[in-house]
Amino acid sequence: MTEPVAQPEDRRLTVFLVDDHAMFRAGVRAELGVHVEVVGEASTVSEAISRIAAVQPDVVLLDVHMPDGGGRAVLESVRRSHPQVKFLALSVSDAAEDVIGLIRAGARGYVTKTISPDELAAAVKRVADGDAVFSPRLAGFVLDAFASRPDVPVADPELDQLTNREREVLRLLARGYAYKEIAKELFISIKTVETHVSNVLRKLQMSNRYELSRWAADRRLV
Amino acid sequence: MTTAAPPQPRRLYRPRDHRIVAGVAVGLARHLGLPVLAVRIALVVLLGFNALGLLLYAAFWAVLPQEARDDEEPTRRDFAALMPFAAIGLGVVLLQALVFDDQVATTAGWMIAVIAVGAGVIWHQSDPSRRDQGADNNIAAAPWFAAFVSENDRRSFVFRFIGGGILVAVGIIGVIAVYAPTESLSAVFNGVIFAFVGLLGVGVVVAPLVWRTFGQLRAEREGRIREQERAELAAMIHDQVLHTLALIQRNSADIKEVQRLARGQERSLRNWLYRPTGSPTERFAAALEQAAAEVEDTYAITVETVVVGDTQSDERVMALVAAAREALVNAARHAGVQTVSLYAEVEEDELSVFVRDRGAGFELGGVAETRHGVRGSIIGRMQRHGGRAEIRSAPGDGTEVRLMLPVYESVTAGKEQAR
Numbered sequence: 289m290t291e292p293v294a295q296p297e298d299r300r301l302t303v304f305l306v307d308d309h310a311m312f313r314a315g316v317r318a319e320l321g322v323h324v325e326v327v328g329e330a331s332t333v334s335e336a337i338s339r340i341a342a343v344q345p346d347v348v349l350l351d352v353h354m355p356d357g358g359g360r361a362v363l364e365s366v367r368r369s370h371p372q373v374k375f376l377a378l379s380v381s382d383a384a385e386d387v388i389g390l391i392r393a394g395a396r397g398y399v400t401k402t403i404s405p406d407e408l409a410a411a412v413k414r415v416a417d418g419d420a421v422f423s424p425r426l427a428g429f430v431l432d433a434f435a436s437r438p439d440v441p442v443a444d445p446e447l448d449q450l451t452n453r454e455r456e457v458l459r460l461l462a463r464g465y466a467y468k469e470i471a472k473e474l475f476i477s478i479k480t481v482e483t484h485v486s487n488v489l490r491k492l493q494m495s496n497r498y499e500l501s502r503w504a505a506d507r508r509l510v
Numbered sequence: 511m512t513t514a515a516p517p518q519p520r521r522l523y524r525p526r527d528h529r530i531v532a533g534v535a536v537g538l539a540r541h542l543g544l545p546v547l548a549v550r551i552a553l554v555v556l557l558g559f560n561a562l563g564l565l566l567y568a569a570f571w572a573v574l575p576q577e578a579r580d581d582e583e584p585t586r587r588d589f590a591a592l593m594p595f596a597a598i599g600l601g602v603v604l605l606q607a608l609v610f611d612d613q614v615a616t617t618a619g620w621m622i623a624v625i626a627v628g629a630g631v632i633w634h635q636s637d638p639s640r641r642d643q644g645a646d647n648n649i650a651a652a653p654w655f656a657a658f659v660s661e662n663d664r665r666s667f668v669f670r671f672i673g674g675g676i677l678v679a680v681g682i683i684g685v686i687a688v689y690a691p692t693e694s695l696s697a698v699f700n701g702v703i704f705a706f707v708g709l710l711g712v713g714v715v716v717a718p719l720v721w722r723t724f725g726q727l728r729a730e731r732e733g734r735i736r737e738q739e740r741a742e743l744a745a746m747i748h749d750q751v752l753h754t755l756a757l758i759q760r761n762s763a764d765i766k767e768v769q770r771l772a773r774g775q776e777r778s779l780r781n782w783l784y785r786p787t788g789s790p791t792e793r794f795a796a797a798l799e800q801a802a803a804e805v806e807d808t809y810a811i812t813v814e815t816v817v818v819g820d821t822q823s824d825e826r827v828m829a830l831v832a833a834a835r836e837a838l839v840n841a842a843r844h845a846g847v848q849t850v851s852l853y854a855e856v857e858e859d860e861l862s863v864f865v866r867d868r869g870a871g872f873e874l875g876g877v878a879e880t881r882h883g884v885r886g887s888i889i890g891r892m893q894r895h896g897g898r899a900e901i902r903s904a905p906g907d908g909t910e911v912r913l914m915l916p917v918y919e920s921v922t923a924g925k926e927q928a929r
Contacts, residue, residue, distance in 0.1 A: 424814055424853065425814070425816050428853070432818045462816045463853040463910070464814065
């Protein structure tokens with residue numbers, strides 16, 4: 289890999305950290321500092337909203353569980369005023385409600401805090417480029433949410449159903465394949481894989497509330 | 511709550527100026543923001559209804575404090591103020607006795623009872639200084655009492671005072687009307703209605719008290735429940751988290767052991783927080799997760815488990831789980847990686863499990879005939895139960911074990927196995 293300094297036009301990505309644990313912020317800052325530029329931190333929802341608006345970073349790493357509203361409140365507030373800021377949820381929780389909730393609010397990806405530093409840096413870059421980042425677990429949740437239930441009436445089938453290809457891509461993601469490996473397995477280009485994943489994300493944000501809430505209720509019962 | 515000088519609401523009082531008899535009409539008019547004349551006319555008109563105007567005037571006279579002079583302490587209420595009221599009430603009763611001969615004793619009894627209760631309640635409610643005094647006396651003994659009796663909202667105070675007063679008065683009229691000498695069915699009917707109105711009056715006055723009592727009880731119960739949950743959480747943290755942390759401190763040199771402890775603790779906390787799972791002997795997903803947990807603990811690796819859907823467990827499903835466990839163990843022992851992916855999906859016609867690592871990999875043809883791990887525990891086991899297993903591996907590219915088990919109806923499943 290080339291040195292970032294060698295290419296002046298290759299501006300370093302700016303990243304903002306939102307987490308109520310100072311220790312964790314310090315750790316992430318140390319790990320990510322090599323790859324991207326950490327331009328700010330916030331520990332509360334209100335602080336995050338005002339600072340993000342002032343700094344306007346490329347990517348916000350967002351904790352899900354915080355006092356007074358959590359990551360979702362930050363996301364909804366900032367997205368209204370600064371739609372170009374991208375969000376990557378970084379949480380210790382991998383509960384289905386949290387993951388789906390954040391994605392539906394508009395996060396471009398969701399990774400758990402056990403992720404390795406290199407993977408986290410790669411995920412930040414991918415989100416900044418406009419792609420979606422799916423952890424295997426998230427892919428599993430999505431498959432679960434869109435599990436074929438032909439009896440459920442769907443308002444807009446075009447929008448709410450996953451195509452077979454998208455389903456295939458998600459399955460491979462859930463099986464632990466990288467984008468590159470998925471492309472090889474399905475004989476398509478990496479760009480196509482990314483497109484499929486982005487489409488899934490879009491459908492997830494727009495899919496009808498009824499189905500997802502029902503699914504969440506089912507899930508808690510099981 | 512603060513006892514330091516609450517903002518004084520616009521009190522209802524009898525002014526010393528502009529008054530004709532006792533200042534009741536002026537006071538009411540100022541308080542309600544109506545012209546004095548309108549209030550006086552209303553009182554006079556109400557006089558026509560069994561002397562209601564008179565009764566109301568007397569009640570307010572008795573109940574309302576007189577306006578304080580500039581340098582004077584606010585006047586303490588004393589029972590002498592009730593005298594005009596008692597006198598007028600007596601007058602009305604006597605008038606009743608003159609006009610309607612019979613049942614005067616009953617009428618008077620009813621009147622006095624209702625007036626005493628109604629006026630007493632209204633009087634108590636309408637005097638903030640008195641209430642606060644009571645609260646202060648009781649506040650040390652029972653702090654909740656302060657919240658119980660304090661009611662500084664002026665609007666609800668006015669509503670209760672006037673609404674309650676009117677309803678009690680109407681109730682009195684009803685009693686009088688019913689005991690007037692018209693012995694007909696309608697009289698009984700009227701009696702019921704007016705009794706109801708009287709009750710409503712008392713209800714309006716008392717409702718906030720009752721409501722606050724309920725709120726108090728509810729808050730207390732919620733507090734108890736919270737306390738119980740906290741105790742349960744504290745017990746769990748003590749039994750598990752603190753012990754694990756202690757073990758980690760004692761084994762801090764042994765990184766593998768620390769990781770194993772931390773992982774096990776994380777898993778158990780997660781299950782406790784998010785996932786009330788079924789029993790591993792009955793559910794497919796729970797069985798797989800248990801197998802993954804065992805491998806994590808034994809070999810100090812991380813198994814990224816994703817299960818989509820769930821199903822009832824039976825002998826064949828358990829065989830699938832056992833094969834998956836074997837695949838995980840192989841990956842943990844031979845691949846030389848920290849993370850292994852386990853993905854399982856339940857479809858209508860098939861159960862599938864994928865175990866993937868990015869480790870060393872191996873040449874499938876190069877496995878010696880004498881090694882039974884793969885051949886016997888994975889491929890052979892799947893075949894015996896009507897499923898199939900595929901292994902894809904290349905040196906340096908990791909390994910993926912694919913396990914597929916078709917779903918049969920139970921009858922067909924029996925045939926399959928008998929075959």
